[in-house]
Amino acid sequence: MKDDLALIALESYITRGTKIDHILKEWRGGDTFLVPCKCPRFASGEAKGIIVDSIRDKDVYILVDVSNNSIRYEMDGELNRMSPDDNYQDLKRIIAACNGKAKRITVVMPFLYEGRQHRKILRESLDCAVMLKELEAMGVDCLVTFDAHDPRMQNVVPLKGIENVSPALQFTQVLLTEYEDIQIDPEHLMFIAPDEGAVERVVFMASVFGVDIGMFYKRRDYANIVNGSNPIVAHDFCGRDLKGMDVIVVDDMIASGGSIIDVCAQLKIRGVKRIFIFATFGLFSSGFAKIDKAYETGLFDKIFTTNLVYQKEELLNREYYYSVNMNRYIAAIIDNLNKNNSMTPLVKPEKRMRETIANYVPIIKT
Incomplete structure (x- = not known):
């Protein structure tokens, strides 16, 4: 072959x-x-x-x-x-x-x-x-x-x-490698959908982790269009009490970053402990000033995006940023397709995610 x-x-x-x-x-x-x-x-x-x-x-x-x-x-x-x-x-x-x-x-x-x-x-x-x-x-x-x-x-x-x-496996691996004190249970960890469009990917990850989800609903001004879309008026939260919990916000992309910053601000108001952001594509199309400021004021702890798209050099140097390398996964996809093997384990890597979580032993800080 x-x-x-x-x-x-x-x-x-x-x-x-x-x-x-x-x-x-x-x-x-x-x-x-x-x-x-x-x-x-x-x-x-x-x-x-x-x-x-x-x-x-x-x-x-x-x-x-x-x-x-x-x-x-x-x-x-x-x-x-x-x-x-x-x-x-x-x-x-x-x-x-x-x-x-x-x-x-x-x-x-x-x-x-x-x-x-x-x-x-x-x-x-x-x-x-x-x-x-x-x-x-x-x-x-x-x-x-x-x-x-x-x-x-x-x-x-x-x-x-x-x-x-889905890059859910790689996000899981790097999070549990970078942080040794994540308590994976419904009382300490929750996945957050920043809008209704992200619910499916959040439900998948939360189900594998065995924790709950929360969701923000974007109220938009449909009477106006700004930069190609209807501006967001407010983020309304649907979910349980978040006080003292670690949360993982999952989305497909960070474009300007304004929406994700608003969500982080709302989560901090609700008393969360740490905020980790998973976004498959980090476009950062409006620069880094807003995101830098949000990090400096403690609105989030870490942003994880993949190297599936071009990454600006100044992004790679940010303290709050982690680049998730997907090169081997793409190679595996090409290898599988060329050999006419099943793609299911790669498209939805639930089994390997569960193995990663099962082998993770958190170090609880007192």
């Missing part, structure tokens, strides 16, 4: 793609699985996709980070930053460059393109659904993504495979 595997890492994912390739070489032996590609641009900004080596009859895995805005290209003598639209367009170019010669094409897109534009409320576009239909029409057999904002997007392409992977 080894010889039919091919990795194509777009510029947005080349650093992590190289590391994933190294892991696969350790596991399976042989030379590199990486097939070089490039998307050169004309001075007008137009581009084309090029695959350097043959991928005929290969099981191809294309890795892309649509949220990576660190890349720049020159257009009309000025530098432009790559937007999600630019990164997605380059993905389509590389798929088109495969020319139908690959045996199977799987796109590894950890941050689902336009995943937040997943439903229609007014006269508006359904960008995520359009993207999925485009990839289906271009011959993509499977899409691997992580913690999709709305997993029901799978219904758009019911005859194609979509693997929506």
Whole structure:
């Protein structure tokens, strides 16, 4: 099976793609699985996709980070930053460059393109659904993504495979490694959903840990739109008394950070002891000033996000931040898919989470 595997890492994912390739070489032996590609641009900004080596009859895995805005290209003598639209367009170019010669094409897109534009409320576009239909029409057999904002997007392409992977195992492992005094019982620990959209992932983790959940409900001003969304008026809490407890706030992403800071402030008012934040994607699209201030004032203890998307250098240096490495997990996913093995243990890693928790012995400080 080894010889039919091919990795194509777009510029947005080349650093992590190289590391994933190294892991696969350790596991399976042989030379590199990486097939070089490039998307050169004309001075007008137009581009084309090029695959350097043959991928005929290969099981191809294309890795892309649509949220990576660190890349720049020159257009009309000025530098432009790559937007999600630019990164997605380059993905389509590389798929088109495969020319139908690959045996199977799987796109590894950890941050689902336009995943937040997943439903229609007014006269508006359904960008995520359009993207999925485009990839289906271009011959993509499977899409691997992580913690999709709305997993029901799978219904758009019911005859194609979509693997929506949870990083819950890695979050569990790093928390219980970093902190030796977590008491895992309903009297000392609770999982918190910052809004109704996060309830499913919170219920999963709380069930495995054997503790309760709480939920915040976002009251919004639907008469106005600010920066593309209706502003939040208040966070209302549904749940039991929190005084003296450790809480874990779980969400799919931190964008500006304003919402998560509001939630932490509300939790502190309710007397929680420590606040840990699990967010699959740390975008921090409005900088770090607000989050730095929140940490300095004691609103939270630690933020854990994955390296599934581009991480700003200044983020990695923050005292309150922990980067959860997912490279080996992506390598395992690719290895499993290439061997046609079951994906269930990787998509919902409940068994390994329970083993991690069972082996954890807290050190109780007196």
